[in-house]
Amino acid sequence: VAKETATSLPEDSPVLQMFKIAAHKLNDRQDRHERLVKLSRDVTIESKRIIFLLHSAITKTSAEKSIHEAKERLQKLIQGPLKGIGLELENSPAHLHSRAVTPGFQEFIEARMFCSFMENKLLITWPEVQKELEYKEEDRTVITMVPQLDYMLGLADLTGELMRKAINSISSGDSEECFDSCQAVRDLYTGYLGIFGTGKELARKLSTTRNNVFKVESAVYALRVRGGEAPPTLLLAAKPDWERNDHSDDEGFF
Amino acid sequence: VAKETATSLPEDSPVLQMFKIAAHKLNDRQDRHERLVKLSRDVTIESKRIIFLLHSAITKTSAEKSIHEAKERLQKLIQGPLKGIGLELENSPAHLHSRAVTPGFQEFIEARMFCSFMENKLLITWPEVQKELEYKEEDRTVITMVPQLDYMLGLADLTGELMRKAINSISSGDSEECFDSCQAVRDLYTGYLGIFGTGKELARKLSTTRNNVFKVESAVYALRVRGGEAPPTLLLAAKPDWERNDHSDDEGFF
Amino acid sequence: MSSNHIINTIFGEFQKNLDQEQEIREVIRNICKDVDQISRETTTVLQVIHHDETAIPAACLKARELFEKANVGYNKLKEVVPSGDYYKYQDHWRYMTQRYCYLISLTIWLEKGLLATHETVAAILGISAEEQKEGFHLDIEEYLVGLLHLCTELARLAVNSVTHGDYNKPQQISKFVMELNAGFRLLNLKNDHLRKRFDALKYDVKKIEEVVYDLSIRGLLPKTENA
């Protein structure tokens, strides 16, 4: 029986026609998903490299240089693969492909925020980031929508980079920067502590954030307890050269 | 102290020079790895689609057509992304990037073998597959090396496709094809049972293979136990039309 | 300090949005609970087809009434779900929608022996069939999963209709499911739920073929068949 049905099946039956359309739709989805995965990987890798670049500077001048370079490279990301994601999703539902793009978005947020913090000690808000991802085309505006959750997840990762930066700045003798980073990590941790009703992902990152707080506070403690041995004024006098250096260097930034 | 060291660090110190070279090497590796991951994903998706194409045929003629199309698409894979992998790895150690390419290789093997089995009931050996992945360039021969383990892993997955094909062929009334596929699954299972000293991956696939054997044997059993109700000869007489059809159709293939 | 102020803004905004989202979810959950209950009722109504052929038309009518109630519910959903967030909240109605696709396509098959198209099913639920960037629609994947449920139910019906002496239906079912089977084989499926569900289709097809074969060797197949 089956055999007959099979053989007698007209190629152009409405049912087969319907399935051909369905096949086309599903293929489109898959192809788009695949392109988005690739774009997201590009964003992830370059964002990680930008973060490393920002850590690489040891002196103030080299920091300035690397911030400048980081900003350029972030721009290239924004105009390149991130715009590509926006174009891909222009006519398709964003959340359908959220799993494809979330790693890239999170890493980009981390890099973007770290660069901003390095530059002027300030973070930028979600709407501000969102605005940077608007593209004026001839006839229309394309927007790459970053979900707020991705923004918050990227921000949680940022505490790790701030912790690294804080400890690194101790060993380069820059204690003020260390305190600033420490306080930023603490404030972010307090922020996350107050949030409720989030999903598992953010809850998981909270414990990493907690560890980052512990690490950075221990580092600041070590900095203080060494300094506590002699009275602060005495201490200042004991190493006047580079304390003064510090201030003159810093002026360029504040 | 650190501050001074940092500031006095000459940009062109031999140590920094050495690290710049190291950075270059590591970046090369990462970039190559990334390109390989992308090529591998392309291979995986297209291979999966080829397998679906091979399942899609219901009649003998459409099977012939889809095998033809599958062969063409396999060729495109071989000349496209698979060659790309070979070129990427031409001057680099293959095993360094094996994790990047193994999913693609396995899925390609599965598709390649399934196509071969559909065409003439034969599997092809590892050296034969390997030979198909040799490319004569003007001045040299490029080879895409597929590790034998990937070949064996892909072959284990093949039992799943053969099982599907066997059960599908029952409902399209093609019992001979069903028996052939069943026996192939059984032989492969027996083969894997006899192998020792393999890693975890293959051991994990063995249990899937075992399930495939159970499924295909149950299907063949059902086919027989229905046929067993009437004497075989009587049975043949009862459905002469399509049994005859079968044979004439089959001739085109054996 | 300015930095602290920004951080406060960030978390305040986030909490506000989280709260809004929770509220929307609550509303969605409540709507879905009702609509889901209707789908369960419809399932029970249509169970009769396995014991009593004569009750089928009445069951279809009842089902149609229930679909109209469901339609109202889906309209509420459409209003509540923010444009563009269909896939964000999809999990709330995914299984329910698959069940409706199955129930509607079963009803239509029982009524007319035809396949309910994606558009038809969407229309009965009162939503769009087109996947768009914005808006509530009937996702094609749910529709296809629904059709696979249908095949399973029809395989069961083939068995039970023979038990009740109806030797026509199995063949009708066979033809219908074979065509669907051929259709499904045209799709490239990922390793997801739909794929797994599709993988089981072959067993339904096999079962139906066995029933038809049982009838055929006993000469119980109606005449028109066999060409």
Added chain:
Amino acid sequence: MSSNHIINTIFGEFQKNLDQEQEIREVIRNICKDVDQISRETTTVLQVIHHDETAIPAACLKARELFEKANVGYNKLKEVVPSGDYYKYQDHWRYMTQRYCYLISLTIWLEKGLLATHETVAAILGISAEEQKEGFHLDIEEYLVGLLHLCTELARLAVNSVTHGDYNKPQQISKFVMELNAGFRLLNLKNDHLRKRFDALKYDVKKIEEVVYDLSIRGLLPKTENA
């Protein structure tokens, strides 16, 4: 049947290759066991630097002797590992090689206060420094991990040398490790072992700075410094 014959060939070939691979692994394991034992001995020999500064030259000499033995072992490995399979068997010698990179760079630093280059370390082990498609070499990642071990050991040495009254070494160590630190910051690391190891470098750097600071506020730093 031909199909069965092919299957037999496939599995026979595979088993043969598996057996060969097992054999190679056995040989590698045995070589590595010996070479690893030498590395452990060298580690013990060099431990003296933390208690007794005067014993350092002798320890370095002894270490050099042991490196020559290790060199012989690496030459055996080079012969045994099939060309092109370096990364297939890498796990057998990975940690051991990292330890040698650490031991050799420590010895050379103790001898001359200089950084042992990738080429130098490779030469002492008697293997190539170049990653090639074929052949046994000193992978750059193992070399870098070795340098990170070195930094940790030098941080410990800074502490202990002060305990033993040597106020020179901490500053020398500080300069050396700072430069390495600057170097490592130029690398783009993935989320792997090297990255994790590098992440700990900042604590070594911090510790060394604290020692130097302790000396500086007590006026115990030698004069030449401070420019």
Added chain:
Amino acid sequence: MSSNHIINTIFGEFQKNLDQEQEIREVIRNICKDVDQISRETTTVLQVIHHDETAIPAACLKARELFEKANVGYNKLKEVVPSGDYYKYQDHWRYMTQRYCYLISLTIWLEKGLLATHETVAAILGISAEEQKEGFHLDIEEYLVGLLHLCTELARLAVNSVTHGDYNKPQQISKFVMELNAGFRLLNLKNDHLRKRFDALKYDVKKIEEVVYDLSIRGLLPKTENA
């Protein structure tokens, strides 16, 4: 120190609680071990229904005796578990109680072809059927899980009774299980385990329908059937 004294009091108190709880658990464990053993014996006794129809009445009698022993055990449990702590220790007897619900409802079905009610099962075990009245009771969820086990066992019995030439039972089973199935369909289940167990009921239903189908197509169904 006063503060130390407070701490000692707190922790001493806690240790006492801890010890008491351990003791209760130990007692519960021992009772459950015995009662569980009886359930296992009953299971074995009732296995005979699959091979030998004539032995059923004797098996039911034997099962009834064993239920009386279990009743004694449950009475011990009731005494031991502090009122209000039913849910604290529930895990100790949960699976065992589900098994008893299954065994008792099977016995009663074999005896009279009827469904054992929640109250009946509870009465046989000598415990309350109502949650609120006393602490220890027969949770309705365990009862329902027991019924689902019963359906699975009856599906198996339908197969085996045909093998032994009893063509009546499958239909009787079919009617009974269909009714239960309809009952379960009315429920709006949230509970994870119960829901999952219920989802598996459809396989039992399908199996039973196929057995009836097999009898029907071969004209082996007793006459009275046909609706």
Added chain:
Amino acid sequence: MSSNHIINTIFGEFQKNLDQEQEIREVIRNICKDVDQISRETTTVLQVIHHDETAIPAACLKARELFEKANVGYNKLKEVVPSGDYYKYQDHWRYMTQRYCYLISLTIWLEKGLLATHETVAAILGISAEEQKEGFHLDIEEYLVGLLHLCTELARLAVNSVTHGDYNKPQQISKFVMELNAGFRLLNLKNDHLRKRFDALKYDVKKIEEVVYDLSIRGLLPKTENA
């Protein structure tokens, strides 16, 4: 049909139970959501202790206000949870209650440097401290987990207070945590979560001891110490 009627009764009854339970859970969930939100607010409020010592009294006052709100919430819970069902629904408030135990004991320590007893914490939340007397109570396990949280937070506070130049607090914390540590050591814990949490206490102890050490060796410890 009679059998059908029985089934309908059974399942109807069960659905009623099910609905009731769902309703209770819904109410509990809603209360817990609010109370949990208050706990989070309190957590945030008390974070200030790590960077601004002068703000501690105000933070404690604010915390006290929030505890009163929580007290209202716990009273609602007490009314809603049927006596005897404490352990059935316990998971809804377990973590939240642990957090309150931690927050209350932290507040009281900040205010008076004393350990909040089990009864005190229970009284602040407005619930019984004894398990047997009333259904709803403050389980001693949650209380102890809360104390372990407290120790971790105090270890952090020891570090941060030194950073802000307060050299008194570490010693005060050290004495307090050592006493708690000794208390915990007396327990013969079986409980998985509590045991694991307790095993981590040694890291807090070590951290605090090292802070006191750092102060001691630099002569920064206040005089009263009996070294």
Added chain:
Amino acid sequence: MSSNHIINTIFGEFQKNLDQEQEIREVIRNICKDVDQISRETTTVLQVIHHDETAIPAACLKARELFEKANVGYNKLKEVVPSGDYYKYQDHWRYMTQRYCYLISLTIWLEKGLLATHETVAAILGISAEEQKEGFHLDIEEYLVGLLHLCTELARLAVNSVTHGDYNKPQQISKFVMELNAGFRLLNLKNDHLRKRFDALKYDVKKIEEVVYDLSIRGLLPKTENA
């Protein structure tokens, strides 16, 4: 130094022990590798039963030859494993021994249709069946796991023998497995792995019962059956 001397003695002694144990393990590993390979060969040899009934006697003969080789291997093991250390090294041969229990009991069933006793299996492997008498023995747990493997393989054989037109075997298998099933039901299992394996036995039983059912309803069961 005396203290140093003590330490050297202790650690030297320990290294010796360590080396001895490593050596024993190496020897055990090598023996097990060979014996395991024989077991795999036997597995392969016996696979023929599923597609060629006529080849069974020859396969049994071949299996017997291989068991003799295995016997030699087990004798080597017996000599190598120090009495009293059976459980120390058990993991090396546990799975392999389970496989032999399965293979031997399968062979004996194929030859004579009987159950191979614990003593018989032990005798074929040349080891003691009693735990206490000698160190090395056939642990009864491995034996029982082997029997459970046997049941699974026989369920598969029941299916395949029908496919090849042998309608006798399923009934023979059914009787045999039912008896084993009854035996296992008597056990009060605690053991994790064995219990889990036993829980899967019910699927084999069901499979076999369905095969017998399929034959029975089609009148294909041989006469001797007492239906």
Added chain:
Amino acid sequence: MSSNHIINTIFGEFQKNLDQEQEIREVIRNICKDVDQISRETTTVLQVIHHDETAIPAACLKARELFEKANVGYNKLKEVVPSGDYYKYQDHWRYMTQRYCYLISLTIWLEKGLLATHETVAAILGISAEEQKEGFHLDIEEYLVGLLHLCTELARLAVNSVTHGDYNKPQQISKFVMELNAGFRLLNLKNDHLRKRFDALKYDVKKIEEVVYDLSIRGLLPKTENA
């Protein structure tokens, strides 16, 4: 039936074995519970060394008394565990034995500043130090793990003794732990747990070196030192 009889014998036999083993485990568990409680008490007794140096001799005396009680417990174990089954039940006392090795070696170090040998520890527990002679013995691995615990505790003691103004102990500890460290370095460890535990020793070493450093740079080290 004869076959049935065989099966009953086999399974009856096995159940007997199973029961015996369960009984033995129950007895072992009870003994270990008591002995473990004693070890916990000893741990608490010895905690005083971190706050009050003068209390050490009394604490050691008390510990000695408790060891005698433990000795009685180990003798019970020795009697209960069948010779040859040491490794079968080892998991019951493994951690407890490691703790005793730590406690005994700590006590002896406090009393005499010496390392307790394997034989000494075994003698105090009243069991053999040799694996082969009798079944029950003190496994050398547990002894070594105990020594590693000792090092961790001594690192903590170094910190705390400085806090209490004892500047002698850190150096004494340093010497002792360095020797142990050198001893461990000689071992070619394979064992997973022991190796991991040993890898953590370097953190203890580092901590101790830093304490000595802190004393040294402040001129607080007693004179005799300096080599």
